[in-house]
Amino acid sequence: MGASVEELDTATLRVAFGVVALTLLFLFYFVTFRRTRSVYSAWWCGALALFLVGSAAYLLDGSVHQVWANPLGNALLVLGAVSVWAGARTLRTAGPPTWQILAGPAVTILVSAFDNPSINDWSGGGVFLGMMTLFIGMASWELFVLKRYYSKIRQPLAIASGLLAVYYLGRWLTFLAEGPDGPTFTAYFDSSITTLITLVLLVVVSFSMAALSNEQVTHDLHLRATRDALTGLLNRSGFHDLAVNELKRMRDTQMPGALVLADLDHFKSVNDTYGHAAGDVVLQAFAAACEGTVRSTDLVGRHGGEEFIVLLSGADAHRAEAIVAQMSRRLAATSLPEGLTAPTVSYGIAPIDDDGADLSAIIASADAALYEAKSLGRNRAVQGLSARKV
Known part of the structure; x- marks a missing residue:
C-alpha cells in the first residue's frame, strides 16, 4: 500500500533537509573551514554531517532496517546537537571532555535499542527529545554568556537557539504527557513540523556561523598577540x-x-x-x-x-x-x-x-x-x- 499524505510529507521534508544540510556542509567546509581552520567551524561541519546522516537514517523507517536505523538516527541527531554545544563552548573556553560528548548519544542509542525499534517509530523518543532540549539549550547558554565585545551576532544566535530549545522542551513535555499520537503533539510538534522549522533555522544560522568562525580566528590571533605563551598572562x-x-x-x-x-x-x-x-x-x-x-x-x-x-x-x-x-x-x-x-x-x-x-x-x-x-x-x-x- 502507498504511504499516507502525512508520511509522504515527512519523508519529502527529510529528503529536502538532507539536501540542504549536504549543500551547507559542502559550502561551509570549502568556503569557511578550509580558510579559517577555526575550531568552531570544525564543530559546525561535524554537526551538519551528523544532522545529514541522522535524518537520512529515519528514511528507513517502515523497512526491515528500522530496527537499527531508528536508534542510530536518534543518537546521531543528539550527537549533532552536542557538536553545536561543543562548538559554542570553544568560543569561550576549551571544548568539553570526550565523555561529555559521548554520554548523551550513548544513553540515547541504548534506550532506543530497548524500546522495540523494529515496530516503534518513536523508540526512545522521551530520552531523544530530552537530550535535544538539553544540548540545544546549553549551546544557547554558551552564546548568551559570551563576552559582548566578542561578536555582534552573538545575541541573535543565542535567541534563535534558545527559541529552538524552548520548542524542543514543549515537544518533549507534550510527548511525555500524551505520546506521539496525541492531538497537541500531532498538531504542533510532529516530525514534519519540526523538520521544517529546523530546516529554516539551519539555513539562517549557517550564515551566522561563518561570521562567528571568522571572529574566533580574529580573537585567537588577538590573544596570541597580547598573551604570554608560557604563563597565559598578558605580555x-x-x-x-x-x-x-x-x-x-x-x-x-x-x-x-x-x-x-x-x-x-x-x-x-x-x-x-x-x-x-x-x-x-x-x-x-x-x-x-x-x-x-x-x-x-x-x-x-x-x-x-x-x-x-x-x-x-x-x-x-x-x-x-x-x-x-x-x-x-x-x-x-x-x-x-x-x-x-x-x-x-x-x-x-x-x-x-x-x-x-x-x-x-x-x-x-x-x-x-x-x-x-x-x-x-x-x-x-x-x-x-x-x-x-x-
Missing part, C-alpha cells in the same frame, strides 16, 4: 595597552590604585640547578598564584623573564602589601615536582594618585621600590613614592 605590550585605559578610568572616577612589580628571588639558580623546564614550572606556578589572588578586574602580566607586573584598581599601597603577601603564601603552598622548592619573591609597590603621572613613570617608581627590596635582602615588599608627572 608586556598587552598589559601596557590595557593599563593605559584602566589608569584613565581610575582617574576619571577618582579611584585609588597601586602598581606592583614582582621579581622571583634567585631565579637563575633554579634554571642552573634544575634546568629551564623546572624554571618554566616555577614561572607558571607564580602566574597561577597571582591570578588566584587578584580579582578578575585587576591586570596581571609577565613583564619579562622572571619579572611580573600587576595593576590593582581600588587598592591603596597598604592593601597592595596584603595582596602580594597572599601571592607569596600561595606560591609557597604550591605543589612542585620533587626536589624543587618555590623561590621567594620581592615586590616593589607604587601607589597611584590622581597627579597625572603616566604609566611609564608609575612603573619606574615601582621598579625603584623593587630595587630597594632586593638590596634590603629580598623576600619583602617595599612601597615606593607616588610617581609624579614628568
Whole structure:
C-alpha cells in the first residue's frame, strides 16, 4: 500500500533537509573551514554531517532496517546537537571532555535499542527529545554568556537557539504527557513540523556561523598577540595597552590604585640547578598564584623573564602589601615536582594618585621600590613614592 499524505510529507521534508544540510556542509567546509581552520567551524561541519546522516537514517523507517536505523538516527541527531554545544563552548573556553560528548548519544542509542525499534517509530523518543532540549539549550547558554565585545551576532544566535530549545522542551513535555499520537503533539510538534522549522533555522544560522568562525580566528590571533605563551598572562605590550585605559578610568572616577612589580628571588639558580623546564614550572606556578589572588578586574602580566607586573584598581599601597603577601603564601603552598622548592619573591609597590603621572613613570617608581627590596635582602615588599608627572 502507498504511504499516507502525512508520511509522504515527512519523508519529502527529510529528503529536502538532507539536501540542504549536504549543500551547507559542502559550502561551509570549502568556503569557511578550509580558510579559517577555526575550531568552531570544525564543530559546525561535524554537526551538519551528523544532522545529514541522522535524518537520512529515519528514511528507513517502515523497512526491515528500522530496527537499527531508528536508534542510530536518534543518537546521531543528539550527537549533532552536542557538536553545536561543543562548538559554542570553544568560543569561550576549551571544548568539553570526550565523555561529555559521548554520554548523551550513548544513553540515547541504548534506550532506543530497548524500546522495540523494529515496530516503534518513536523508540526512545522521551530520552531523544530530552537530550535535544538539553544540548540545544546549553549551546544557547554558551552564546548568551559570551563576552559582548566578542561578536555582534552573538545575541541573535543565542535567541534563535534558545527559541529552538524552548520548542524542543514543549515537544518533549507534550510527548511525555500524551505520546506521539496525541492531538497537541500531532498538531504542533510532529516530525514534519519540526523538520521544517529546523530546516529554516539551519539555513539562517549557517550564515551566522561563518561570521562567528571568522571572529574566533580574529580573537585567537588577538590573544596570541597580547598573551604570554608560557604563563597565559598578558605580555608586556598587552598589559601596557590595557593599563593605559584602566589608569584613565581610575582617574576619571577618582579611584585609588597601586602598581606592583614582582621579581622571583634567585631565579637563575633554579634554571642552573634544575634546568629551564623546572624554571618554566616555577614561572607558571607564580602566574597561577597571582591570578588566584587578584580579582578578575585587576591586570596581571609577565613583564619579562622572571619579572611580573600587576595593576590593582581600588587598592591603596597598604592593601597592595596584603595582596602580594597572599601571592607569596600561595606560591609557597604550591605543589612542585620533587626536589624543587618555590623561590621567594620581592615586590616593589607604587601607589597611584590622581597627579597625572603616566604609566611609564608609575612603573619606574615601582621598579625603584623593587630595587630597594632586593638590596634590603629580598623576600619583602617595599612601597615606593607616588610617581609624579614628568
